[in-house]
Amino acid sequence: MNLKVIAKISSLVASAVLAMSISISTSHAFVEDICLGEGGQIENFYYDAAIQSIPECGYGKYYPRCVFKVLKRSSDTFGDTSICRGIIHFEAVYFTAQAVGFRGDIAYFIAAFSQAIDFNQYRAIDSCGIDLPFRYWTPPLRGLLRTSTVSGGSIRHLGVPYGNESDTTDALYPQWNAIAEGTLSRSRNWAFGDSDTLCHGGLTNGESKDNPFGGDSCATRGELISDVSKIVSGPIPLSGGVTKLGPQILNYDCEPECWCSNTCPEGSPPLTPKNVLLAEGDNLARYIAKSPFSKLDSGAPVPELIARLGIYMHWLSDRASHANCTNAKRSKLSGPDSDGNYTINLDTLRCNAISHAMSHYWEQGLGDKVTRGSEAALRLYAEELGAFAARYRPQHPQWFREIPPPLSMAYIVGMPANPGVTLRASLEKSATKRIKIIMDALEENNFDPIPGFTTFCNE
Ligand SMILES: [Zn+2]
Numbered sequence: 001m002n003l004k005v006i007a008k009i010s011s012l013v014a015s016a017v018l019a020m021s022i023s024i025s026t027s028h029a030f031v032e033d034i035c036l037g038e039g040g041q042i043e044n045f046y047y048d049a050a051i052q053s054i055p056e057c058g059y060g061k062y063y064p065r066c067v068f069k070v071l072k073r074s075s076d077t078f079g080d081t082s083i084c085r086g087i088i089h090f091e092a093v094y095f096t097a098q099a100v101g102f103r104g105d106i107a108y109f110i111a112a113f114s115q116a117i118d119f120n121q122y123r124a125i126d127s128c129g130i131d132l133p134f135r136y137w138t139p140p141l142r143g144l145l146r147t148s149t150v151s152g153g154s155i156r157h158l159g160v161p162y163g164n165e166s167d168t169t170d171a172l173y174p175q176w177n178a179i180a181e182g183t184l185s186r187s188r189n190w191a192f193g194d195s196d197t198l199c200h201g202g203l204t205n206g207e208s209k210d211n212p213f214g215g216d217s218c219a220t221r222g223e224l225i226s227d228v229s230k231i232v233s234g235p236i237p238l239s240g241g242v243t244k245l246g247p248q249i250l251n252y253d254c255e256p257e258c259w260c261s262n263t264c265p266e267g268s269p270p271l272t273p274k275n276v277l278l279a280e281g282d283n284l285a286r287y288i289a290k291s292p293f294s295k296l297d298s299g300a301p302v303p304e305l306i307a308r309l310g311i312y313m314h315w316l317s318d319r320a321s322h323a324n325c326t327n328a329k330r331s332k333l334s335g336p337d338s339d340g341n342y343t344i345n346l347d348t349l350r351c352n353a354i355s356h357a358m359s360h361y362w363e364q365g366l367g368d369k370v371t372r373g374s375e376a377a378l379r380l381y382a383e384e385l386g387a388f389a390a391r392y393r394p395q396h397p398q399w400f401r402e403i404p405p406p407l408s409m410a411y412i413v414g415m416p417a418n419p420g421v422t423l424r425a426s427l428e429k430s431a432t433k434r435i436k437i438i439m440d441a442l443e444e445n446n447f448d449p450i451p452g453f454t455t456f457c458n459e
């Protein structure tokens with residue numbers, strides 16, 4: 001970033017504060033860029049701010065009118081479920097999973113769980129905007145919500161590495177063995193079935209003081225706190241309640257009402273969750289089995305590992321999505337201190353509200369460019385889903401097609417100069433055409449269509 005851009009950003013903080021005052025909730029990593037209205041009308045999430053309506057609003061540009069529109073749009077709040085989804089969190093995952101050999105209904109639930117945790121629950125709708133039966137939905141996963149600071153949800157969407165300034169790992173190319181990558185590595189272990197316990201932030205009671213990720217049980221002594229400047233903390237829900245360390249909370253009940261997440265007025269009481277579902281043992285499998293949600297074509301409940309894999313796809317891509325912020329030396333999770341607390345720090349310049357919101361806007365739908373985070377996320381999907389498939393095909397052949405499709409990384413993702421299916425869909429300006437690119441590629445390869453999207457509404 002050059003000095004001119006920095007100056008521009010400073011001068012834009014005022015408009016950021018104004019936009020934030022409209023709502024302090026904000027989009028957090030790959031946005032839900034496609035919203036279905038009744039009658040099948042497809043709304044392009046960023047249409048108002050898109051190049052078509054504001055010509056100066058393009059990749060890498062910080063024109064005030066454009067920034068204002070993007071910030072305003074980004075601060076729109078979603079409810080518990082949503083009729084919006086993201087081409088990167090949902091469609092790209094669905095296509096890629098089938099492309100590396102998963103059966104259609106399994107691929108669908110990897111995508112549904114991937115999308116679910118930006119809300120509380122994935123709400124499935126058809127191309128006319130009508131609800132599909134509950135079996136296509138995911139159950140509520142309130143603890144994983146991007147705005148849930150108290151349950152450790154938000155740190156997983158942001159993907160802050162561990163250590164001090166000299167510890168490195170690249171959000172675009174995670175180094176699985178690096179201690180700095182511990183939070184994501186531990187969720188990878190959980191998703192790949194190497195561990196049945198998932199801890200807040202991945203933090204354990206490790207033997208070694210320098211590696212808080214190496215233990216078998218979760219750290220429970222301290223809290224997860226954040227120490228970030230106002231420019232950053234305004235829109236990013238990191239504060240507003242304290243995360244007690246321990247096993248990751250997957251869900252909790254809202255009686256009489258849900259905790260206020262990041263909309264809590266000052267001095268609100270802390271969360272006292274009820275019927276807490278922890279990420280331990282086979283709790284998630286039993287939760288899915290007794291719910292009306294998430295049933296395969298056979299009627300069987302979605303296997304826990306598939307749900308975990310979908311959730312992990314979200315964290316994997318959100319980590320790449322925030323590379324610009326979290327690859328900064330100063331953006332680190334550190335600790336424990338003498339009380340067992342861990343602290344999140346974020347680089348003020350590279351994590352500020354404006355760069356943050358604008359980079360999410362540049363992640364899809366701009367025609368000729370996407371961020372490096374988008375490219376990385378699409379590549380990581382193929383690598384990680386491929387690794388999972390290679391490992392579990394012998395043990396669970398029923399999750400896969402008999403013969404894996406012979407599709408290359410170049411075909412599935414490709415490069416900006418020669419994009420494959422998922423990158424082409426992410427570049428496309430029109431939200432309808434973004435879905436269409438995926439629908440056509442599914443058909444060409446004889447893959448299952450997106451449930452409810454065999455055709456567009458009334459076609
Ligand atoms: Zn974000």
Ligand SMILES: [Zn+2]
Binds near residue numbers: 028029314
């Ligand atoms: Zn997210």
